[in-house]
Amino acid sequence: MLKRLTIAGLVAASFTQATAQEMPYPDTIIILDVSNSMWGQIDGTAKILIARTVIGDLVTDLQEDIDFGLVAYGHRAKADCGDIETIVPVGELDPAGFKQAVNTLTPQGRTPLTAAVRQAADQLNYTTRSARIVLVSDGVESCDGNPAALAAELSENALDLTVHVIGFDVSGIDDQSGLEALASLNHGLYLTPDTSSELKDDLNSMMDMPTEGMAEGMGASIMAPDTISPRSRIEISFTGPMDSGDYIGLALAGGDNTLAVTRANSAGTATLIAPRTVGDYEVRYYNSAGEVLAHQAMSVQ
Numbered sequence: 001m002l003k004r005l006t007i008a009g010l011v012a013a014s015f016t017q018a019t020a021q022e023m024p025y026p027d028t029i030i031i032l033d034v035s036n037s038m039w040g041q042i043d044g045t046a047k048i049l050i051a052r053t054v055i056g057d058l059v060t061d062l063q064e065d066i067d068f069g070l071v072a073y074g075h076r077a078k079a080d081c082g083d084i085e086t087i088v089p090v091g092e093l094d095p096a097g098f099k100q101a102v103n104t105l106t107p108q109g110r111t112p113l114t115a116a117v118r119q120a121a122d123q124l125n126y127t128t129r130s131a132r133i134v135l136v137s138d139g140v141e142s143c144d145g146n147p148a149a150l151a152a153e154l155s156e157n158a159l160d161l162t163v164h165v166i167g168f169d170v171s172g173i174d175d176q177s178g179l180e181a182l183a184s185l186n187h188g189l190y191l192t193p194d195t196s197s198e199l200k201d202d203l204n205s206m207m208d209m210p211t212e213g214m215a216e217g218m219g220a221s222i223m224a225p226d227t228i229s230p231r232s233r234i235e236i237s238f239t240g241p242m243d244s245g246d247y248i249g250l251a252l253a254g255g256d257n258t259l260a261v262t263r264a265n266s267a268g269t270a271t272l273i274a275p276r277t278v279g280d281y282e283v284r285y286y287n288s289a290g291e292v293l294a295h296q297a298m299s300v301q
Helices: 007-014 016-020 047-061 095-103 113-123 147-157 177-184 196-207
Strands: 027-033 067-073 084-092 130-137 160-167 221-223 233-239 247-252 258-263 269-273 279-286 292-300
Touching (some): 027 047, 047 095, 047 196, 084 113, 130 177, 130 196, 147 177, 160 177, 177 258, 196 258, 233 279, 247 269
Parallel strands (some): 027 130, 130 160
Antiparallel strands (some): 067 084, 247 279
16 A cells, blocks of 8 residues: 655654654744735635634644744735744744734735745754644745745755645635645645635644554545646545545655645545646545555546
């Protein structure tokens, strides 16, 4: 059975010493998009209010003996691509203080997400220690940054870096490749929640520690086109446990890193965007531990 060497494989392999020292989490920074578009609403509630609530609940449920930080962009000026601020420096988590800090953020500006990810990586000393970044953004880069190039740079230089990306309510954005690359090249997940409950589930999944071992007694199946054109929509049907954190992913045939992912929702259907590069790929059903429960070959041509 194929196994994705990301959260389950890489972190389990590289955190042996940390686990022995009872340090189950790597140092973590959440990057929150506070650009003007976060005033957009979902079911009558502004996305920034949803994000504040979900992140506040998230840190309340985490252990307090972990190092956690918060970086925000777009919250101080309307048109300043340098508007990136470390709101909470990386340090021992204070859930109440963290929640209070999140609640002070008001959307105003632009989306310099590439520079924000670089700043967070540097603060985490990503070249010399284990680190994790969780980016929550409702849009793509708007300040001439190149997230795909940064993703490759981080991957090349990191000691043990995981970058998870939440594309919050991004279904109307055609080109999400920059967001996808940040995650796929750095052992992370790219998930695209559209509701408050989905955002909560996805963030919790990203915080959960990986478990080793293969899935037992959990059948799944997946159906996708045998061939498809580059950058076209891939309509997928599947069955499986559909537990919180399960997802559908696209990867190179025989490869470990996913190129695009979406949640395994209860409807049993999903949509991904085919890569630009022709070749042989696989559509896969992953459980929350990163194990492949089902896969189907697909050719992009």
